[in-house]
Amino acid sequence: MSGASWAQYVALIVLLAITAPLLGRYIANVLEGVPSRLDRAFDPAERLIYRVCRIDPDREQRWNIYTLSLMVFTGVGLLFLYLIQRLQGNLPFNPTGFAAVAPALAFNTSVSFITNTNWQAYGGEAVMSHFTQVVGLTVQQFLSAAVGLAVMAAFIRGLARAGHRTVGNFWADLVRTTLRILLPLAFVFAIVLLASGVIQNTHGFTTVHTVAGSTQQIPGGVNASMESMKQLGTNGGDWFNVNSAHPYSNPNGFSDFIEIYAILLIGFALPFTFGRMIKDKRQGYAVVTIMSVIFLAATLSLMFLEVGGNPKLTDAGATQKVTATSPGGNAEGKEVRFGPSASGLWGAATTGTSNGSINSQLDSYTPAGGLVALGDLKLGEISPGGVGTGLNGLLIIVILAVFIAGLMVGRTPEYLGKKIQAREVKLVALYVLAMPVVVLGFTALSVFVQSVLNKSIYNPGPHGFTELLYAYTSSANNNGSAFAGLTANTAWLNNTLGITMLVGRFFTIIPALAIAGSLARKRHTPATAGTFPTHTPLFVVLVLGVVIILAALTFLPVLALGPIVEQLHI
């Protein structure tokens, strides 16, 4: 890698190391209702929302009521977003005069944005009106991220509390996280992106005459505000079809750096939030260490693989080395202004979180590079993962690791002073199985569907299979990135990917909150000499082992049919 690539990488890590703990402390204060100087700014708006919506923020909920509130909120949001798309032809703020979105695509898009997936089976600038993009899609980018934070808050309370029936108030968590965390952050990042050249206007298409004498249609859009929340909320859905490869979404190296930072910031802040909320910062450090080890391994391997290029091109006499005028490496599907290393860094950052944005085409990565991106998803996006959901996913794996450790030494497993019993382990099993069931089930079914074979998959053999596997894996993990090369706007894929997103989102949230409810009522057991410490390097290694073994046992056979066999063909 070039010196500039290393400098960018080190600067990113240093910036995250400085700012993530500060943000983590602020988020903990917001979720715990600690008074702050910002109350003067936020309290009036918060009180107004509570009054208008008739919310009593002090009325705490048992886990099942908390979850049911979340489901009803999500269902109403889904129908509202669907309605906007179906009626967009008759709604204002439609400068390009787009007609209603087709039902299957509108359903898929609604599910995609309310689940924080942002899978886009459409080109935004060619299908969606400004009204739909701003009032429908961008609003859901805020709300779906806030739901993720609310679920995480309830889960941590379940671990922290003792002898409680309740895990918080969903409506209060939703309002506070949106108002006090997401909106201010999104505002600041939108200004920075705007200054770096990301567009923010209300234009439709503008016809311009090029120097070659032809005409070209230049799209407009309210993009900087969407772009900031798209990255901060690990959403990934862009105003434009080619996402952050588009110069109006990601115009230069500076914007690229800021966007990668925004993708990772909240995810890496949340372990510090966790440490503060359970009043044991060492546990937070252990969690952030696990996330960081996976993140560093994924980013470095993906960057080196893409910079290394394709050996077959070298054999054919092509130069893929770094020179003064070329970033070198595997340049196919990548923007020249970013090059392979920044593209590889972006690829690992977005698949380690649940952010489906792209600044290069994953389909054009080396097979081993594609395997790293797919592997990040298969690990369950825990490095550092989606806003809220990533930390939850890792804590579920931690509980599983504690259970396995307990089995090995013959003691009742404990985590943070809570005994882990059969009911928690059953719920952990439900959580862990939800994603593989839909991914493997629908991938297997899809290879028998004629529309998939004849219309959706262009590339035959293992590469086409990887595209299909990636689509279901991305949807089930609420990532939303596509491997590309797959025509997803068909009835089969729109509907089954929609179901996959719903199951991947809510059939993990429900058991996670049930675990929170179960743990909240347990009393703390005092630590003894036989208690297995969960903040030590040994425990970090144990959890990493569980993460890798769990993913390998579940997905190695299917990966062997796709990227692994393709890499072996090179």
Next chain:
Amino acid sequence: MADLWVVLTVIGFVLISAAYIKGCDLIIGPDDATELDTASDEPAQAKSVVSVDR
């Protein structure tokens, strides 16, 4: 007609989720009085609790 199917699908999914919530509730069982100890280490925000939804 397609719009109606979407509405029914969404309502159906919320109902399935409600059933799943009920199933998980059965797994963790009823609140056991012996496990509840409100005198134990409560977090700061719990002091403002005035009532509980069940």
